Amino acid sequence: MSLPSLKIGELIAKVPIIQGGMGVGVSLSRLASAVANHGGIGVISGVQIGYSEPDFSTNPDQANLRALTKQIRKAKDLSPSGIIGVNLLAAINNYEDMVKTAVKENIDVIVTGAGLPKNLPGLVEDAKTKLAPIVSSGKAASLICKLWDKRYNRVPDIVIVEGPLAGGHLGFKKQQLNSPDCSTLEKLIPETQEALHPFAKKYERTIPVVAAGGIFNGQDIAKFLKMGAQGVQMGTRFVTTEECDVHENFKKAYINSREQDIQLVDSPVGMPGRAISNNFTKQIETKRIPVSKCNNCLKPCDPSTNIYCISEALIKSCQGNTTDGLIFSGTNAYRTNKLTSVKDLMTSLVQEAELAY
Structure with missing residues (x-):
């Protein structure tokens, strides 16, 4: 039908x-x-x-x-x-x-x-x-x-x-x-x-x-x-x-991910996010990554207290740095092959x- x-x-x-x-x-x-x-x-x-x-x-x-x-x-x-x-x-x-x-x-x-x-x-x-x-x-x-x-x-x-x-x-x-x-x-x-x-x-x-x-x-x-x-x-x-x-590296991160790699992360804007586990997500679990340059992009964001700059993290992964950037994904990203x-x-x-x- x-x-x-x-x-x-x-x-x-x-x-x-x-x-x-x-x-x-x-x-x-x-x-x-x-x-x-x-x-x-x-x-x-x-x-x-x-x-x-x-x-x-x-x-x-x-x-x-x-x-x-x-x-x-x-x-x-x-x-x-x-x-x-x-x-x-x-x-x-x-x-x-x-x-x-x-x-x-x-x-x-x-x-x-x-x-x-x-x-x-x-x-x-x-x-x-x-x-x-x-x-x-x-x-x-x-x-x-x-x-x-x-x-x-x-x-x-x-x-x-x-x-x-x-x-x-x-x-x-x-x-x-x-x-x-x-x-x-x-x-x-x-x-x-x-x-x-x-x-x-x-x-x-x-x-x-x-x-x-x-x-x-x-x-x-x-x-x-x-x-x-x-x-x-x-x-x-x-x-x-x-x-x-x-970037192709971002696509590969999806294809190579496993079910256990998909995790919830804290976002600086007060809303949780879902992302693929990598070096960056491990870092923000234990320490704050100081914001070096704020682009004033989000209303609820305070660079003086936030644990990281989400803009910088997303741009890094978009440009291919999937180790030190944030890779947002849906729950089923690991099913892409x-x-x-x-x-x-x-x-x-x-x-x-x-x-x-």
Whole structure:
């Protein structure tokens, strides 16, 4: 049976897969455009996207804005008819300017997590850009809808529900993640749909729900579609593609990892993260790595007390230093075992999902 398309207003993705936004420098224009060209929604990560700009160390805000513009234009040139999104953390200090730049470049979708995007509709105004907040509970989805409804007479165009098995920053406390009572994605999907129902009814529209976190194969995709999700978001599987923008050493770290290598780490921004164990993760367990140069990138970050600079750690791994950098990953990174193309991956995922669906 054919998979249903993912509809976000007038935008229609033939394949109901959103490629997760992965920073720093993991998902840029090359990966996003490849996913979009094969029917999914490709997403550029805007997190410290200007790391390779010549003035990044002296003028990071402008470097990030310039790089975001470049990457969106490249992606649209490479996929003129595909759906391209950008992932922007609500916790970044230049969030408003990054959102406005993305809208100016006619980005199709803004995916946003790591905090409540309270003012996002006001930044987008009347643009056609679709808004996709990431939530980790029905309560958070309801809160965003209440805020947007009251302030802007608007609700999200789509909601991404990210469960505890995701990579990168997680919307759960560390003790929750280590607890057997932690809400699973299977529980969070219906909970979020119920929370969204009154707002969908009020605005006489569908608010699609997308399942994210730990989704690895076509069987997983089919399971959540049968549960009522309109699509899935996947990050880990796209890291080990030829088109992924990150250094080859980063991809090899995924392929060579073992299940016991995937661990929770403390992030300087107060949210736990999931990463592949290496020399860096071992260091931060026992000592503080002083911040030599702060780019003032995240709102809740204090360089004078934080155990390390997450920006520097992520940039190192992105550029190939997978010994001394932080390698964010999903729970299932160890299950990747080879490099493949986006085309072959998407074809395989769809075939597996259709058989199970």
